[in-house]
Amino acid sequence: MVNGSKMKKKFLALVLSLTMTALSLTGCGAPEQSGNGAENVDGAGEREEKEGGEQAGSAGTALYFGACNPWDTLDPFAPNIMQQMYLNSCYQYLAVYDTFGGELQGALLKEWEQTDAYTYKMELYDYIKDVDGNPFTAKDVVFCFETAIASNNFPKLNYVEAITADDDYHVTLVLNTKAVGAFAEVIQTVNMVTQKAYEESSDNMATTPVGTTQYRVVSCTTGSQLKLEKVEDYWQKDEALIPDMYKANADEIVYDVVTEESQIQVALENGEVAMTWQTPSSIANEFAEREGFSVFQVPNTLCHALMFNCTEGSVFGNNQKLRQAVATAIDNQALIDVAVAGNGTVAKAFGAPNYGGYDTAWDQEEYYDFDLEAAKQLRADAGYEEGELTIRLMTSSSAAQKACGEIIQSNLGAIGIAVEISSYDTATYSSYKDASSGEYDICLIDPTCSGQIISAWSSYLDANLCSSGASMYGVYDADFQKLVEETNTEEGYTKENIDAIHTYLKENCYIYGTYSDYKYCVHQDGISSVYVAYVNGNGHVVPGASTF
Amino acid sequence: MGKYVIKRLFMMIPVVFFVCILVFTIMYFTPGDPAAIILGSNATEVQLEELRQTMGLNDPYIVQLGRYLYQIFLKFDFGDSYITGTSVTNELMARLPRTLLLDLIAIAISVGVGIPLGITAAVNQNKMGDYISMFIALLCVSMPAFWFALVLVLIFSNTLHLLPSHGMGGLAYWILPIAACSFQGVAAQARQARSSMLEVIHSDYVVMAKAKGVKKRDIIYKHALPNALIPMITIAGSDFGRMLGGTLVIETVFSIPGVGYYMVNAVNNRDYPVVQGGVIVLAVCFSLIMLFTDLIMAYVDPRIHSQFAEGRKRRIKLNG
Numbered sequence: 001m002v003n004g005s006k007m008k009k010k011f012l013a014l015v016l017s018l019t020m021t022a023l024s025l026t027g028c029g030a031p032e033q034s035g036n037g038a039e040n041v042d043g044a045g046e047r048e049e050k051e052g053g054e055q056a057g058s059a060g061t062a063l064y065f066g067a068c069n070p071w072d073t074l075d076p077f078a079p080n081i082m083q084q085m086y087l088n089s090c091y092q093y094l095a096v097y098d099t100f101g102g103e104l105q106g107a108l109l110k111e112w113e114q115t116d117a118y119t120y121k122m123e124l125y126d127y128i129k130d131v132d133g134n135p136f137t138a139k140d141v142v143f144c145f146e147t148a149i150a151s152n153n154f155p156k157l158n159y160v161e162a163i164t165a166d167d168d169y170h171v172t173l174v175l176n177t178k179a180v181g182a183f184a185e186v187i188q189t190v191n192m193v194t195q196k197a198y199e200e201s202s203d204n205m206a207t208t209p210v211g212t213t214q215y216r217v218v219s220c221t222t223g224s225q226l227k228l229e230k231v232e233d234y235w236q237k238d239e240a241l242i243p244d245m246y247k248a249n250a251d252e253i254v255y256d257v258v259t260e261e262s263q264i265q266v267a268l269e270n271g272e273v274a275m276t277w278q279t280p281s282s283i284a285n286e287f288a289e290r291e292g293f294s295v296f297q298v299p300n301t302l303c304h305a306l307m308f309n310c311t312e313g314s315v316f317g318n319n320q321k322l323r324q325a326v327a328t329a330i331d332n333q334a335l336i337d338v339a340v341a342g343n344g345t346v347a348k349a350f351g352a353p354n355y356g357g358y359d360t361a362w363d364q365e366e367y368y369d370f371d372l373e374a375a376k377q378l379r380a381d382a383g384y385e386e387g388e389l390t391i392r393l394m395t396s397s398s399a400a401q402k403a404c405g406e407i408i409q410s411n412l413g414a415i416g417i418a419v420e421i422s423s424y425d426t427a428t429y430s431s432y433k434d435a436s437s438g439e440y441d442i443c444l445i446d447p448t449c450s451g452q453i454i455s456a457w458s459s460y461l462d463a464n465l466c467s468s469g470a471s472m473y474g475v476y477d478a479d480f481q482k483l484v485e486e487t488n489t490e491e492g493y494t495k496e497n498i499d500a501i502h503t504y505l506k507e508n509c510y511i512y513g514t515y516s517d518y519k520y521c522v523h524q525d526g527i528s529s530v531y532v533a534y535v536n537g538n539g540h541v542v543p544g545a546s547t548f
Numbered sequence: 549m550g551k552y553v554i555k556r557l558f559m560m561i562p563v564v565f566f567v568c569i570l571v572f573t574i575m576y577f578t579p580g581d582p583a584a585i586i587l588g589s590n591a592t593e594v595q596l597e598e599l600r601q602t603m604g605l606n607d608p609y610i611v612q613l614g615r616y617l618y619q620i621f622l623k624f625d626f627g628d629s630y631i632t633g634t635s636v637t638n639e640l641m642a643r644l645p646r647t648l649l650l651d652l653i654a655i656a657i658s659v660g661v662g663i664p665l666g667i668t669a670a671v672n673q674n675k676m677g678d679y680i681s682m683f684i685a686l687l688c689v690s691m692p693a694f695w696f697a698l699v700l701v702l703i704f705s706n707t708l709h710l711l712p713s714h715g716m717g718g719l720a721y722w723i724l725p726i727a728a729c730s731f732q733g734v735a736a737q738a739r740q741a742r743s744s745m746l747e748v749i750h751s752d753y754v755v756m757a758k759a760k761g762v763k764k765r766d767i768i769y770k771h772a773l774p775n776a777l778i779p780m781i782t783i784a785g786s787d788f789g790r791m792l793g794g795t796l797v798i799e800t801v802f803s804i805p806g807v808g809y810y811m812v813n814a815v816n817n818r819d820y821p822v823v824q825g826g827v828i829v830l831a832v833c834f835s836l837i838m839l840f841t842d843l844i845m846a847y848v849d850p851r852i853h854s855q856f857a858e859g860r861k862r863r864i865k866l867n868g
Contacts (some may be wrong), residue, residue, distance in 0.1 A: 064560040070805065070815075071640075079586045082856045151633070155591040206634050211589040222642065223805030225718045258714050259809075260801050262698055266706045266713045426816040429578025 010160050042048070062252035064258070065543045066264055066273030070223040070257045073206040076144070076191035078151040084275070085540040086255060088245065089228055091191035091211035094122065096245050097184065100534040101356035101451030101455050104184055105243040106137065107210065108192055110169075112131060112242075117490075120173045120183055129235045131216040134194040138165035143195040145173075156182075156189045164426035178489040180454050188535050214248035215544060226255040230516065230544075245533040247545040257461060267521060268293070275530070277541040281341040284520035296521040296530040299354040301539050302446045303347065303456060304339075305513045306330070306408075309435040309442065316441060323509040325378035325546070326391075326442065328370035329415045332514050334407045339400035342515040347513030350457065354516075357453040357498050357514065368512060375415045386416030389439030394440035396429040401444045404514070408442075434466055435474030445511075447535035454488050455537065457501065460511060462488070473510045480504055553839065560835045567831040569618055571824050572613055576589060580818040581605075582630045616824065626825030631817050636825040640807065644829060646716075647806035649796065650790040653726045658733025659784050665734070666741020671768060672751060688735035696730035697801045714803040725802045729795060733787050733817060740783045744776035751775075777848050785841030789834040826852075 046507055071083035076091050095104045095112070108113070112122040128136035145163045148154055149460055159174040197210040207220045209517040212235065215228035229252045234244050258264050266281050267273045279287075279295075288295045308316040308323050316323050336344035349369045351358050376386075393408060402423050409419040422440065424432065432439040449456035459465050460472040461484045470476040483500055486492040505511055521530045521541050531545035549596030584591065584597040591599075600606050604615065626636035662685075669681035691699075704724060705713035711720050726787050748754060749772055757767050807826055814822035846853045 070803075070809075070813075072629065073634045075633060078632045078634075152595075152602055153586055153633075155587045155595050158592070158595055179830075203638075204633070206632075221805065222639070223809070224803060256715055257803050257805075259803055260714075263701065263801060263803070265712050265790055266701055269706055270709065270713060272713060272715075425580070425816050427582075427585055427816065430584045431579050431581050465592050467596075 018243075045164070048447045061250065062254055062310065063250040063275065063543050063546075063548075064254045064273045065541075066258045066267050066276035067255045067348075068257075068278050069257055069263065070277070071226070072222065072436060073204075073488040074209045074217070074220065075204045075206045076193050076209070077148050077151045077153065077204070078206075084535060084538055085542075086226055087191055087209075088213075088535065088540070088542065089215055089226075089253060089255075089544065090209035090213060090217060091193060092213055093520075094124075094187045094192065095184075096178070096188060096243050097451065097534055098244065100299075100354060100539065104187075106241075107243050107246055107284065109187075111503055114183070115179055118175045118254075118461045120175070121166075122171045122173060124169045124171070125236070126169045127235055128212055130194050130197055130210050130212050130403070131231050131267060131483070132197055132210050134196045134210075136192065136194050138171045139168075140194045141165065141171045141192065143198075144190050144192050147198075154189050156185045156217055178491075180452050180488055180493045181450060182228075182491060183215075185450055185455075185536055193298065213246055214242075215253065225255050228253045228255075228544075243406040244531055244545055245542050249543075250544050253543050258518050262354055268524075271524075275527060275541070275543065275546070277519070277521050279520045279522045280341045281518070284522055285341055285343070287522045292434075292525055294523055294525055294527075296523065297343075298520045298521075298532050298539060299352060300517050300519050301354075301449050301534065303352040303449065303513060303539050304335075304404075304515050304517070305347070305350050305445050305447065305511050307435070307443045307445050307460065307473050307511045308509070309438075309440055309474055310510055311435050311470070313439070314435070314438075314441060314474070315389065317474070319382050320508060321378050322382035322384065323512075324368065325375050325382055326412060326414065326417070327509050328371055328378060329375035329411045329417075330408055330512075330514065331370045331411055333337060333370070334411070335404045336515045336517070338403040338407055339515075342516045344517035347515050349502055350511045350513040351453045351502075352449070352516035355449050355453040355456060356451050357493070357495075359499060359502070362502060365506075367506065368509070369543075372414055374413075379415050379417065384417070387418070388416070388420040390420060391417050391441040392439075394429070394432060395421060395423045396444070396446075397423050397425050404444055408444075434464075434468055434472055436468035436470070444514075450537040451534065452493070453498065458484065458488055461501070461505075471510075475510060504538060553843070556839045556842070560832065560839075563616075563835055564828060564831055565621070568617060568751055568824065568828060569613065571819075571827045572616055573609075575818070575820045575823055576609055577611065582818045582820065585817050586631060600682050620828065626828070627821040629814075629820075630819045630824050631814075632682070637809065639822070640825055640829050643805055643807045645835075646804055647792065647795055647799070647808060648833075650722070650725055650729055650795055650804065650806065651788060653722070654730035654791060655733060655784060655788045657726065657736050657810055658729040658787060659780075661730075662734040662737025663741045663780060665738035666743075667745055667773070669738065669742040670745030673746060678742075682742070685735045685738035685742075688731045689739070691731070693732060694797050694801065696731060697724070697798060700724045700728055701801070714801075716804060721802075722761045725798050725804060728801070729791065729798045733784075733791070736783055736787060737780060740780050741776070743780050745772060748772045748776045774848060778845055778852075781845050781848065783808065785837055785844075788837050792833055792837075794829050 065377045067085065071086045074086060074090055076087065080507070092107045094109045095106045097103070098105045107527045108124055108128055110123045110125050112120055114120050124138060124141070130136060140165055145160065147279045149160060157184045159173040159175045159177045159179070164172050166172055175186065191211070193205065193211055198205060200207055201210070209217050214234045216231050217226065218229050219227045230248050242365060258267050258273065261280055261283065264276050264279060268276060268287065285482060287293045310317045329548045332346040336342060336346065345353065347404055348359070348365060349362045353360065393405055395405040405423065409421060412419050421425060431437065447456040447460060463469060463471050463476055463481050466472050468474065487497040487501060519539060523530060527546055527548055529547045531542045532539050533542045564666065572859055583596045583605065587599060602673055604612060619627055626640070628634060629636055629639070663686060665681040668680040672678045701713045701724060704711045711723055714719055754767060757771055780833060793808065798804070798814055799806040799809040807830065811823060811826040814826065
């Protein structure tokens with residue numbers, strides 16, 4: 001009887017296992033591919049029929065864009081770190097960069113000139129109207145700046161000393177800094193709307209944006225779907241005067257939020273979306289091989305690095321050899337393999353090769369290349385025996401940083417240094433990042449860059465930006481601080497100064513660059529080119545500006 | 549009964565009050581600076597300090613708590629999100645119906661499918677009907693919601709192209725999330741129904757009914773089931789409450805902008821008003837569900853109903 005019961009249980013367990021396996025395998029079957037990789041989904045309910053790749057092509061069609069970050073509000077003056085892509089479809093800046101770290105191109109500005117070190121005179125087109133037909137004038141520019149400054153949401157606006165309307169179409173902007181790229185950063189921070197439309201909006205345009213772009217929002221389900229259609233009578237008639245970022249090649253854009261990674265893949269395969277951005281490199285690799293899809297790759301505006309806690313009392317404070325030992329022990333290619341599926345470049349500096357000011361000569365230099373024997377020797381020279389030292393490594397909760405943390409743990413284990421990894425969510429990680437917190441010995445960082453390398457460096461090197469009064473890594477060096485401040489000015493931003501900072505960082509090894517990588521846009525073959533806009537360090541695809 | 553409901557509703561006030569204090573305190577002592585998140589890594593210490601001052605984050609704990617409780621209990625306002633500046637109340641009210649709809653239908657399916665499965669298993673104990681029912685229940689309970697949701701997507705959306713894989717829209721968009729959300733409830737209900745029914749089926753009055761020649765169908769549905777329902781209702785009530793806070797996974801997989809997803813983002817961003825508002829709304833919903841569960845139990849079981857009545861009579865007698 002007992003044996004019979006056991007047999008039944010075993011049989012049941014076997015059937016259960018087989019059923020679960022069968023379920024998994026049924027799901028894993030290769031999907032049927034249509035010619036353009038875009039099969040429509042039946043039962044789409046109230047949502048409009050989608051036509052996959054063909055939808056994005058000719059006139060009178062819609063582009064379904066799979067966005068991995070939801071938005072919470074489309075208020076032009078809310079903090080816009082996560083929702084920049086959506087906001088840029090609804091609102092315009094006065095002018096925008098044409099490429100990453102490139103030249104400014106007027107959007108609402110007809111022209112501008114710098115009259116002294118701090119003052120900029122700007123002239124608006126005199127025929128600008130928002131999508132509701134309200135005229136846009138200099139008073140609206142002042143209103144937008146004042147509202148954005150009052151919100152306290154934009155640190156870059158701290159550069160603004162004054163802004164005044166000289167007449168209906170002329171504005172004077174006075175800055176209080178000569179920092180490199182300050183003017184560009186300031187004007188690419190404030191979304192422009194007419195005061196009348198903003199004040200008439202019942203929800204501060206959180207769901208009903210009225211901007212000056214070529215698109216009008218027709219429906220908005222916060223955090224799920226945003227639908228925009230091209231306006232008939234756009235104020236700027238001369239196509240040549242419209243910056244690429246604000247071109248409108250699709251008649252309708254539908255942002256469809258897909259946050260889960262495997263769902264992005266399914267949505268692309270099903271043709272539910274025609275294009276995605278920030279696609280994980282593993283998925284991008286897979287689609288690169290598929291018929292009907294293409295992968296567009298752009299260098300990331302983030303560079304990846306490792307920062308040592310060099311405060312007094314830390315094992316790395318006043319121990320250059322130990323910092324060098326750690327840098328030499330890290331296999332950067334292995335970091336690239338685990339973090340970004342092999343699609344990256346080993347760093348030769350604290351910064352990425354696509355940054356303005358990056359000197360390609362650095363690529364030929366020795367930069368703590370992976371060498372375990374040399375690392376062991378440096379560790380011994382630093383005064384530590386094998387197995388004597390345990391250090392704390394802090395990472396954010398991102399999958400890439402966690403994976404890198406494990407590789408570093410393994411690499412340092414090979415030279416006799418034990419590593420304890422602590423991974424924190426974004427808020428805690430940000431709070432602990434300043435070395436004065438004492439929460440780590442080494443920390444993985446991903447600085448962003450708004451175009452010029454000094455913008456990636458400044459928040460880590462400039463002691464004026466850190467609460468402790470020292471640099472982010474915990475050292476105050478008056479001469480170096482002077483050099484950083486001097487370099488972060490239009491006249492001081494010279495090759496010599498940039499090189500001096502690079503050399504200082506390299507020799508002292510306070511911060512060690514590990515690798516740079518790419519961002520991916522996977523799209524159907526019907527889309528012939530993808531436009532990526534770079535606004536204050538964040539690159540994002542502009543679906544309407546892509547060509548079909 | 550009416551007084552009981554009113555009494556229970558009043559009892560919710562201290563519950564919500566202590567939930568407010570607890571959540572506020574936990575968030576207050578959790579590391580992470582909302583000002584730093586809003587302003588990003590390029591903000592100076594002066595800017596951060598200015599924003600903290602504006603947001604009232606520099607005030608002592610007791611001042612912040614008092615201000616918060618005043619806002620909640622006297623102004624019925626959860627405040628504005630630190631990150632987006634939007635009204636938390638409005639945002640929660642927009643998202644709550646989606647989460648409630650998902651959970652309500654899921655729990656209805658759990659009960660509608662799980663209880664018949666459990667009854668079938670109990671009535672056919674150690675027979676094929678029992679094995680099949682319990683196999684289905686075991687299958688449901690063995691699969692994590694996340695994995696099952698993805699399997700459903702791969703089968704019905706990616707392979708068969710019958711249903712959309714994600715998003716909000718018509719009826720078709722709800723089928724997979726509801727299926728994924730309900731299957732674990734089906735298992736729980738089936739197992740509970742089986743064990744409750746088995747206990748009742750072997751009791752003396754059921755044996756007596758059988759001996760008197762009452763039809764099997766009547767024995768099961770008129771005599772056994774009502775007595776076995778109490779634990780099933782309890783499980784359904786607590787499952788519903790659990791689902792309210794636990795649909796995050798389903799909301800994430802299917803990109804449904806519900807309360808769970810909203811709150812997790814808020815926790816990551818240290819958006820205190822959103823987290824606190826979300827927890828309070830869920831606590832109120834949970835309390836209401838528990839009250840509703842108790843009322844259904846009283847309706848189903850005359851013994852519980854009479855306890856309420858007896859309590860009232862006893863009070864009248866004591867006062868008299």
